[in-house]
Amino acid sequence: MASPIFISTRSEYFSIRIVLRSIELTLSTIYNSLINKEFYTTNNIYLFIKYLKLSVILYILLNGPQLILKVSIQYLSENGFVNFNQFEKLMKFEYFLKYFLNINIFIMSTISFFDQDLETLFLCNLKYQDLKNNQQNFENYLKLSSNYKLDSSKSWSKNVTDLLKFSREFKYFIKRYTNYFFLNCILFLSIEYLPERFTSLILGFISFQTFVDKVGTVLSLILVTILQMSNYHYTVLVITTFYGSWxxxxDLLIYYFNKIHFTTSEQNQWLNTRKGVLFGIGLVYYLLIQRFPLMSFIIYSNAFFNMGYFITKFSGEIPDNSKSLATWCITxxxxxxxxxxxxxxxT
Structure with a gap:
């Protein structure tokens, strides 16, 4: 585990200006993707219907049992069969699911490893951008071999096992979300069960460590001070939203990294030098999914579709052969x- 950072200068890759511009670009790209008639092909309409169905199914699976239980406990409480504390416990559980677990994004991202239609959407926009910019990202992408490719003849469980064995992206994905859920559980336990002085100390430390290497020591201290003067809920919301967005x-780069064979250090450096831009993109889609859970998979599929455009804005043209790829990855x-x-x- 990396040592805590206490003194740091502001990152040149992460600034309010870069993040705001990234948010602006993301919002305008979403709008342009919705009004561009060239994207309304038969296949894309079919995929829209598919992801609309998945959105509804996912919403019902995640919220249906909770809603039924909530209505049942409220009815029983009003009629004296259970005490009001049971209803309070349910509300606390609902709060945990909504702000700390974010299981819907994890489920959709897991599905993306098995759903090739999301890659089709990514490639659709990538091909469109090539036609506009006279580039060959789409063709060159198809020429590259995947780090790991699913075998449709194998069972779902066998493919999961193989992903855990052979797919670096899948293993890294599981590690990222394990750390994310672990952190969120610490936050939840802190605000619910620890004395206030310990809660304040833990939230302040986590907040400072979150922002110190991005905005610098001074601004991080100012942010932590402001958050410490606010309700704990807002501090938790800032932290969980930041890591959830990142x-x-x-997640939206899974297909890109599956084809572009960066080493681990090169990939980390690639992400680090683009973290402000990527955070702005992730933040927009994260908030949209949180705000409109019934449309979650539609929003998620649009994010993959538009990544075919975003990638051309902060990454160079993919080389046309695997021999040139190693040198290209370094630069x-x-x-x-x-x-x-x-x-x-x-745009």
Whole structure:
């Protein structure tokens, strides 16, 4: 485990300006993808219906039992069969599910490893951008071999086992969400069961460690002070939203990294030099999914679709052969195009 950071300067890759520009780009891209008639193909309409069905199914599975239990306990409480404390416990459990677990995003991201239609959406927009920009990302992407490819002849359980054995992206995905859920459980236990002074200390420490390497020591201390003066709920909301958005942004790159064979250090460097841009993208989609859970899979599929556009804004053209890829990965892992990204948002 990395040692805590106490003194740090502001990251050149993560600034309010970069994040705001990334949010602006994401919102305009969502709008353009919805009004562009060229995207309304038969296959894309079919996929829209598919993900609409999955959105409804996922919503019912996650919220149906909880709603039934809530109505039942409320009815029994009003008629004197159970005490009001049972209803309070249910509300606390509902609060935990909504703000700390975020299981719907984890489920959708897990499904993305098995659903090739999401990759089809990503490639659809990537191909469209190639036609606009006279590039060959789409064709060159298809030429590259995958780090791991599912075998449709195998059972679901066998494919999961193979993913855990051979897919670096899947193993990293499980590790990311394990750490995320573990952190969220610490936050929940802190605000619910620890004395106030310990809760304040733990939330302050986690908040500071979250932001110190991104906005610098001074600004981090100011943010922590503001959060410490607020209700614990807002501190938790900031922390869980930050890490949830970042996880979602990385989830949207699963297909890209499955084809582009970065080493672990190169991939970490690639992500680090683009963290402000990626966070803005992840934040928009994370908040949309949280706000409109009934449309979660529709929003998630749109995120994959638009990643086919985003990737052309902060990554170079994919080489046309695997021999050139190794050298390209070394140079591509470092990105200094932030100013161009911020100043040029024409879509």
């Amino acid at each position: 996880n979602l942004a990385e 591509e892992s470092l990105w200094d195009g932030h100013e161009r990204f911020v100043d040029n948002l024409s």
